[in-house]
Amino acid sequence: MSLKTVLILLGLALATIFALVCVLLTRERSPSTCRHLPPEQEDVEDDQSLVFADLTAEEMSQVVRYLQGHLGVPLVEASRAKPSENCIAWVDVQVPAKAEVLRFLDGSGARPPREALAVLYFGNQPEPNITEYVVGPLPVPVYHRDVTVQRYRGKVPYHRRPVTGREYTDINALIQRELKKAPQFLTACCESDGTNLVTLTTAPRGFKSGDRVTWFVLFHNVAGTGYYLSPVGLEVLVDHGDLHISRWQLRRVFYNGRYFASTGDLEEEFVAGALEVVRVKQPRADAVMGSMKPRSPPGPPGPLQFEPQGHRYSVRSNRVTFQGWSIAFGMNPNTGPRFFDIRYRGERIVYELSLQEALALYGSNCPGGMSTRYLDGSFGIGRFAYELVQGLDCPYTATYVDRHYLAESDTPKTNQKSLCIFEHDSALPLRRHFSDSQSFYYGGLRKNTLVIRAISTLINYDYIWDFMFHGNGAVEVRVHATGYISSSFFHGQGTDYGNRVGPHTLGTMHLHHIHYKVDLDVDGQLNSLETQDMEYEFVKDPWSGQNTIERPYLRRERLQKEDEAAFPLNAPMPRYLSFVSPNPNKWEHPRSYRIQVISFAGKHLPTSSSMERSISWGRYQLAVTRRKEEEPTSTSVYNQNDPWTPTVTFADFINNETITNEDLVAWITVGFLHVPHAEDIPNTVTVGNGVGFFLRPYNYFNEDSSVDSSDSVYFSSEQDVGACGANPLACLSSATTCAPQLPPFHFGGFLNL
Helix, strand or coil, rough: CCEEEEHHHHHHHHHHHHHHHHHHHHHHCCCCCCCCCCCCCCCCCCCCCHCCCCCCCHHHHHHHHHHHHHHHCCCCCCCCCCCCCCCEEEEEECCCCHHHHHHHCCCCCCCCCCCEEEEECCCCCCCCEEEEEECCCCCCCCCCCCCHHHHHHCCCCCHHHHCHHHHHHHHHHHHHHHHHHHHHHHHHHHHCCCCEEEEEEECCCCCCCCCCCCEEEEEEECCCCHHHEEEEEEEEEEEEECCCCCHCCHHHHEEECCECHHHHHHHHHHCCCCCCCCCCCCCCCCCCCCCCCCCHHHHCCCCCCCCCCCCCCCCEEEEEEEEEEEEEEEEEECCCEEEEEEEECCCCEEEEEEEEEEEEECCCCCCCCCCCEEEEHHHCCCCCCCCCECCEEECCCCCCEEEEEEEEECCEEEEEEEEEEEEEEEEEEEEEEEEEEEEEEEEEEEEEEEEEEEEEEEECCEEEEEECCCCCCEEEEEEEECCCCCCCEECCCCHHEEHHHHCCCCEEEEEEEEEEEEECCCCCCCCCEEEEEEEEEECCCCCCCCCCCEEEEEEEECCHHHHHHECCCCCCCCCEEEEEEEEEEECEEEEEEEHHHHCCCCCCCCCCCCCCCHHHHHHEEEEEEEEECCCCCCCCCCCCCCCCCCCCHHHEEEEEEECCCEEEEEEEEEEEEEEHHHCCCECCCCCCCEEEEEEEECCCCCCHHHHHHHEEEEEEEECCCCCCCCCCHHHHHHHHHHHCCCCCCCCCCCCCC
16 A cells, blocks of 8 residues: 555544544534424413313304204304394303312312303394303203393393394395495496495494494405505495394485485486586506505515424413413404413413403594494404414414304304414513623523414404513513504595595594403412502702702502502503512512503593493503402493493492402503504504503512523623533524424415405
């Protein structure tokens, strides 16, 4: 063997040895890559959270079959039912009483029976009414009991029922028949025979209890875009209160600032040349205002969030766990997201956190806009939370959960992937410090948050509901509004009520007010309410007595009664307001959770309004009351169509009862005033349109609980910061080799429409 060959072999051997050493050193200094983490450990028994679980599709079907066979009256499927017939309106889980649940969760109590709440519209009775039944036990029911009077202290009148899809269909048929009486006018004003016009409902429906008279606004319909931006100036008032559809009538017509008795009168005025017509061309699909179709070719993909070793949270049935958090989640078909038994490090912080209502109140110089006060719970905040688009509505690799509901049908429906769960890296430190004196070091922790999200499409608006759980024990609740604005036809002094955003389109001013229920249990059920704020005192400096110091001091107050704890909307509120426990932390302060509200709400409806009591929760940015089983919600789906005699009046909850060492509930209102402008076309953006609140630990712990996080980073000037063992950030270069294989994109959200 030649010397050259020997040297070559020796060189190859040395290179191989060097490579093996590098690999071994890398393995020693880096975590093993591309292995998935073990599931998050539960702090409660696996099936305990099922006491709060939404009904399964099979359970819903069992309830329907039971009702069909045991009520002794004919039932018509709600999608086909006339007002004069009986039908099952909707079915939801009946959550057991809190005391019963806590005995089961925390003690030796038996599991409460699983029950459903079924709501029926009885139109085919001598006295038509709405009746609510509790049906159980599930999965195979054998009993039902009428709880209507128990819940509402009386029967619920039939006229308060929400409008069904079948009712809207019959109303639209009536409007189309009436439009045929004004063919020449429609051709001149709208380039239409009426068939390419769509209607938008308003609410409430009249001015007194018993009314069911609704203004409908007409728009040009263009496929693939939001018709809400294309009003034609025509609005009609329909009386649909009679049980017999044949007796429904069109009561009034509005066009371009004028009112008419009928479409026939409108046509006569036009033919006689006595009507000023604003000619609105049928929009072209390729140039319609409000189109969301991209105007530029796709660019390079943006940043993508992924977990190198898989999800660090665990989802089992209706419970998610993440770094000390444990949350039972669900979806009410009417009021939307709801959460129960929220625990941090094994301790219950919140028994119930739930959305209650979303109000949108409009102003306009057109009848439809000026009379609109949507209470979205009556339309179905949870029911209309559709499939989320992966990679846009939520991170591509989020966990997507299906939700089932039964409403206006005898068959359950599924909104696939309508709730998403993900860990969010906010690209912001939760805490950090760089030391540049005495000793040199850096310490910090990334702000990684568990997010549970749903998005409801309520006609034109899309509400993004976020519930976030932070690494320091804080809960954040936030809502963003996007989607299309609702608009009126621009005429006269329209800019007194908004901004012109198109040739004939007035973006009408409105407010969004959102209400939440927060049943905090801070270190136990018995809590009190404490406020803290600052004042200044003027004192002489104690070392010379020659100078004055303006010294801030802390003013603490323990509130005693509910009336003291009802803080009016937009009025100054103590900067620190906390639910406090009788038990102290290590430093002898009461263990507490602070409520911090972030809101830019508009003005509440004047209390002199005949319908104000139906939304009296909006009087307060925060109200704290004693918890009562008979006060489960701040409003009712029946308030929308009879706000003049509300089924539930929140103001009555506040009756000056003692709130010291009691089981308390915080009712929180957040919102904002929206004056639409040119940049709301095509859609309202989420930037600046987000409001919410925090629940923050305040002396609850003895120190910041995040100090125990395994994500913490610390290194000093004396360390090798590039060593993976000393600095987890140095491990990221190897972790990127674990980029996931993304599943193919899929979307089935149009299937259930």
